Amino acid sequence: MALVEIRNLSKSFSKGGEVISPLNDVDLDIHQGDFVLLMGPSGTGKSTLLNLISGIDKPDQGTIVVDGVEVTKLSRGKLADWRAANLGYIFQTHNLIPVLTAYENVELPTLLLPLTSAERRRRVELALEAVGLSDRADHYPRQMSGGQEQRVGIARAIVAHPKVVVADEPTGSLDTKTSDQIQILLQRLNRELDITLVMVTHDSEASQIASRQMVLNEGKILESDSGHSNGTHSGQHVQLTGGQ
Numbered sequence: 001m002a003l004v005e006i007r008n009l010s011k012s013f014s015k016g017g018e019v020i021s022p023l024n025d026v027d028l029d030i031h032q033g034d035f036v037l038l039m040g041p042s043g044t045g046k047s048t049l050l051n052l053i054s055g056i057d058k059p060d061q062g063t064i065v066v067d068g069v070e071v072t073k074l075s076r077g078k079l080a081d082w083r084a085a086n087l088g089y090i091f092q093t094h095n096l097i098p099v100l101t102a103y104e105n106v107e108l109p110t111l112l113l114p115l116t117s118a119e120r121r122r123r124v125e126l127a128l129e130a131v132g133l134s135d136r137a138d139h140y141p142r143q144m145s146g147g148q149e150q151r152v153g154i155a156r157a158i159v160a161h162p163k164v165v166v167a168d169e170p171t172g173s174l175d176t177k178t179s180d181q182i183q184i185l186l187q188r189l190n191r192e193l194d195i196t197l198v199m200v201t202h203d204s205e206a207s208q209i210a211s212r213q214m215v216l217n218e219g220k221i222l223e224s225d226s227g228h229s230n231g232t233h234s235g236q237h238v239q240l241t242g243g244q
C-alpha cells in the first residue's frame with residue numbers, strides 16, 4: 001500500500017467569472033521514502049495539490065489517503081490534529097516568527113503534540129542537529145542568513161516526525177549556492193532519515209536529488225523517469241530518533 005494514495009482528485013476555482021480546473025481527475029501513489037519533484041508551468045496547480053495533500057484545502061472530488069487515514073474526510077478540528085502529527089510544510093519564505101529564537105521556532109509545532117517536556121526538548125535538539133544548526137539555537141531569525149533561516153524552517157517541518165513533508169519552492173528565494181546547499185540537505189534528510197518529501201520547484205537541476213519527477217499540466221500529472229533512484233547513502237548519518 002502506498003503511503004499517500006490520491007484518487008480521482010479534482011479541484012476548480014472560480015476566477016473573474018471563469019472556472020479554472022488545475023486538477024482534473026488526478027491519480028497518484030507516493031511511497032514511503034519517495035522524494036517527489038513536482039514541476040510544471042506557473043498556475044498549473046502545484047501549490048493546490050500540496051494544499052490538498054496537507055489538508056489546508058478540500059477537493060471538489062476524489063480522495064487522499066495518508067497512511068490509511070482518509071484526510072479528505074476529516075473534519076476541520078480533526079484535520080488540525082492530524083496535520084500537527086503527520087504533516088510537515090516547508091514554505092518558500094520560511095515564515096519564522098521574528099521574536100522567537102531558532103529553538104523556539106522549531107519547538108512551536110511540538111507544542112500541539114502530547115509530549116513530555118524532555119521528549120519535546122530532545123526532538124527540537126535532534127531536528128536542529130539534523131539541519132546543522134545546533135550552534136544557532138539561541139539566535140533570532142534576524143541574526144541568521146537566508147539559508148540558515150530556511151534550515152530552521154526545515155527543522156520545524158521535521159520536528160514532529162511527520163509521515164510526509166511537502167515543500168513549496170523551498171529554494172525559490174535563495175541564491176544559487178545556498179539553494180544547492182538546501183537541496184543537498186533535503187536529499188540527506190530523505191535518504192538518511194527516510195523522510196518522504198513532495199517538493200514543488202521550477203529548478204530543473206533538482207531532478208538530481210529527487211527519486212521521482214512529475215510534471216503537472218492541464219489538470220493532469222505526468223511522471224517522467226528521469227528522477228534518480230533512491231539508493232543507500234554512504235555518508236555520515238543524521239538521526240531524529242536519538243538512537244532509540
Ligand SMILES: Nc1ncnc2c1ncn2[C@@H]1O[C@H](COP(=O)(O)OP(=O)(O)OP(=O)(O)O)[C@@H](O)[C@H]1O
Nearest residue numbers: 013014015020022041042043044045046047048049
Ligand atoms: N483560492 C483560490 N481562489 C481562486 N483561484 C485560485 C485559488 N488558489 C489557486 N487558484 C488558481 O488556481 C490555479 C493554480 O494555482 P497554483 O497556485 O496551484 O499554481 P502553481 O502551479 O503552484 O503556480 P506557481 O508555479 O506560479 O506557484 C491558478 O490559476 C490560481 O490562480
